[in-house]
Amino acid sequence: MASQQRSTRRAFLLDVGAVTGVAASAALAGCGLDQPAPSRDGGRDGGRIDGGSAGGGSAGGGSAHGGGEETCPPVTECATSATLPSEWAREADVVVLGTGFAGLSAAVAASDAGAKVLVLEKMAKTEEGGNSVICGNMWWTPTSVDEGVKYIKALCMGLTDDTCIQTLAQEMFKLNDWLATVGVTAGALGVFQPEYPELPGASSVRTWMNKGGDGLWQPLRDAVAARNVEVLYGSPAVELIQDPTTREIKGVVAKNGNQSMNIKCKRGVILACGGFAFNHAMQAQYLPGWPVFSQGTPGNTGDGIEMAQKAGAALWHMNNTLAHIGCFVADPSDPKSLPISLSLPAASILVDKLGSRFMNEKQTDRHGFGHKEHLFFFDGLKQTFSRIPCYAVFDETARKAGAIAGGLMGWYGKHGGSSWSTDNSVEVGKGWIKKGQTLDALATAIGANATTLQATVTRFNGFCSSGQDLDYGRSASTLKALATAPYYAVPVYPLMYNTQGGPRRNEKCQVITPTGERIPRLYSAGELGSFWGWMYNGGGNAAEAVITGRLSGKGSAGEAPWA
Numbered sequence: 299m300a301s302q303q304r305s306t307r308r309a310f311l312l313d314v315g316a317v318t319g320v321a322a323s324a325a326l327a328g329c330g331l332d333q334p335a336p337s338r339d340g341g342r343d344g345g346r347i348d349g350g351s352a353g354g355g356s357a358g359g360g361s362a363h364g365g366g367e368e369t370c371p372p373v374t375e376c377a378t379s380a381t382l383p384s385e386w387a388r389e390a391d392v393v394v395l396g397t398g399f400a401g402l403s404a405a406v407a408a409s410d411a412g413a414k415v416l417v418l419e420k421m422a423k424t425e426e427g428g429n430s431v432i433c434g435n436m437w438w439t440p441t442s443v444d445e446g447v448k449y450i451k452a453l454c455m456g457l458t459d460d461t462c463i464q465t466l467a468q469e470m471f472k473l474n475d476w477l478a479t480v481g482v483t484a485g486a487l488g489v490f491q492p493e494y495p496e497l498p499g500a501s502s503v504r505t506w507m508n509k510g511g512d513g514l515w516q517p518l519r520d521a522v523a524a525r526n527v528e529v530l531y532g533s534p535a536v537e538l539i540q541d542p543t544t545r546e547i548k549g550v551v552a553k554n555g556n557q558s559m560n561i562k563c564k565r566g567v568i569l570a571c572g573g574f575a576f577n578h579a580m581q582a583q584y585l586p587g588w589p590v591f592s593q594g595t596p597g598n599t600g601d602g603i604e605m606a607q608k609a610g611a612a613l614w615h616m617n618n619t620l621a622h623i624g625c626f627v628a629d630p631s632d633p634k635s636l637p638i639s640l641s642l643p644a645a646s647i648l649v650d651k652l653g654s655r656f657m658n659e660k661q662t663d664r665h666g667f668g669h670k671e672h673l674f675f676f677d678g679l680k681q682t683f684s685r686i687p688c689y690a691v692f693d694e695t696a697r698k699a700g701a702i703a704g705g706l707m708g709w710y711g712k713h714g715g716s717s718w719s720t721d722n723s724v725e726v727g728k729g730w731i732k733k734g735q736t737l738d739a740l741a742t743a744i745g746a747n748a749t750t751l752q753a754t755v756t757r758f759n760g761f762c763s764s765g766q767d768l769d770y771g772r773s774a775s776t777l778k779a780l781a782t783a784p785y786y787a788v789p790v791y792p793l794m795y796n797t798q799g800g801p802r803r804n805e806k807c808q809v810i811t812p813t814g815e816r817i818p819r820l821y822s823a824g825e826l827g828s829f830w831g832w833m834y835n836g837g838g839n840a841a842e843a844v845i846t847g848r849l850s851g852k853g854s855a856g857e858a859p860w861a
């Protein structure tokens with residue numbers, strides 16, 4: 299428990315805080331940000347966010363609210379380092395949250411810079427590695443920095459600072475050299491090379507892989523082990539410990555079972571704890587449509603976003619997510635519902651909740667654009683995301699032709715388990731696939747409009763006869779009529795890789811406030827607050843995670859220790 303120097307309102311707030319030693323939230327609730335106090339040292343304004351300096355350490359000015367004894371009398375009560383915990387369960391120079399590409403790269407870089415590093419991982423050891431360990435482990439680099447800048451800039455669509463883009467391109471250009479130092483061999487891959495040939499700089503994209511499997515992640519994990527960096531598993535960070543005067547991040551509160559522990563971070567904290575794919579409430583706040591289901595690690599529930607927000611961070615790229623069409627989930631109300639990847643039969647169409655087609659079902663699906671272009675459509679007249687879910691509709695011939703679901707991918711491919719019958723009959727029996735002897739009956743089963751669904755199928759079957767899809771241009775070879783009753787429909791949800799949003803960072807991976815000042819000693823890396831703005835070329839996350847991990851590791855290790 300934090301020991302307090304005085305019995306004060308602030309002390310009371312700290313005492314009733316569920317977690318020991320948390321300065322930040324209590325300080326904000328008490329008087330730190332809303333009613334800033336004159337600073338103890340007379341010159342540093344540690345509390346303002348409404349104009350002027352919001353990051354600790356910048357000189358000048360009193361409170362923008364006038365401050366002073368009238369508005370926040372207990373000067374020594376509200377924002378002093380005396381209210382930081384006096385007892386620390388652990389200490390390190392640099393504390394890294396997460397064991398993905400970003401966290402491991404950060405740990406390597408900080409350790410190589412001479413820092414004592416501690417890594418906290420929310421999941422058990424058997425489930426370490428986040429999205430990184432189960433992902434495709436491919437990355438891309440540009441053949442020149444200038445061309446890389448052009449392409450990244452085009453992908454980000456004005457949503458990422460030029461300084462960040464420049465740094466990213468420079469570091470990507472050199473990435474394979476560094477990877478070689480940790481035993482990663484860049485084998486030419488060639489896929490997604492590029493994904494957006496129309497964009498400037500696209501021809502400079504080269505994609506890479508090391509042997510396959512977890513060929514990028516495992517050498518990084520080995521490099522961390524070789525440096526004797528301690529990793530605490532089953533130990534999620536739940537709060538940042540922030541000096542309310544300087545706004546420096548001085549530690550983290552982590553949980554281990556029912557125990558809370560204050561961990562002193564003498565030089566810095568690196569948030570490398572992934573995105574918010576498994577947090578439906580955040581999805582609803584930030585994504586253009588929801589719910590979306592993920593094939594990544596269920597450990598990524600947006601913890602780093604909440605911690606950084608409490609510390610005063612700006613957020614960015616929260617609306618950027620990468621997903622495909624799509625998956626089946628048995629329980630759409632549960633973000634951890636097993637997403638079963640669908641491979642739709644040739645003789646099928648996708649219809650919205652009403653029963654209308656809305657796309658070329660065979661269109662090439664670049665990273666993220668299956669859902670951005672087609673599924674995230676909100677029908678204002680019906681007040682619904684009319685394509686979440688959409689339905690794949692097919693007939694008896696297609697039902698018998700083979701399983702409509704492939705194997706599990708990603709996290710669930712490694713840790714989950716599911717089976718799907720080869721003729722889909724088990725899933726029809728379970729009610730996962732809806733059945734109707736007629737299209738009218740099928741429409742009723744999925745809540746669609748019977749006239750609309752009938753008209754949609756009749757029109758599509760006409761295209762199959764003529765060999766021309768006049769509505770969406772689907773190629774003739776894929777046009778197979780839905781002609782044999784009974785008919786079937788399976789709900790299809792967006793199937794996500796990962797999110798890109800999180801605390802905004804600068805080119806040094808320092809987390810910044812809405813007014814651009816840094817939150818001292820706080821860094822972020824990887825997909826949490828990624829540089830990727832709106833479009834995305836496959837391999838970009840892995841490259842960026844390693845790079846931002848290294849930058850934040852080196853940067854935090856270079857901070858002067860506060861104690």
Ligand SMILES: Cc1cc2nc3c(=O)[nH]c(=O)nc-3n(C[C@H](O)[C@H](O)[C@H](O)COP(=O)(O)OP(=O)(O)OC[C@H]3O[C@@H](n4cnc5c(N)ncnc54)[C@H](O)[C@@H]3O)c2cc1C
Pocket residue numbers: 395396397398399400401418419420421426427428429430431432433434435436437533534535536570571572573593594595597598599601602707708709794795796823824825826836837838839840841843
């Ligand atoms: C199926 C799939 C395939 C993909 N393929 C590719 C690919 O080939 N190339 C590519 O570039 N990108 C790919 N991606 C995206 C890429 O995997 C991720 O963006 C990248 O791995 C993110 O790395 P990271 O270190 O930022 O996060 P992660 O690897 O997700 O690591 C975050 C870690 O933080 C932990 N954590 C969460 N909260 C806390 C907390 N409170 N305290 C402590 N720890 C916490 C998590 O448990 C997790 O271990 C793919 C994604 C998926 C899901």
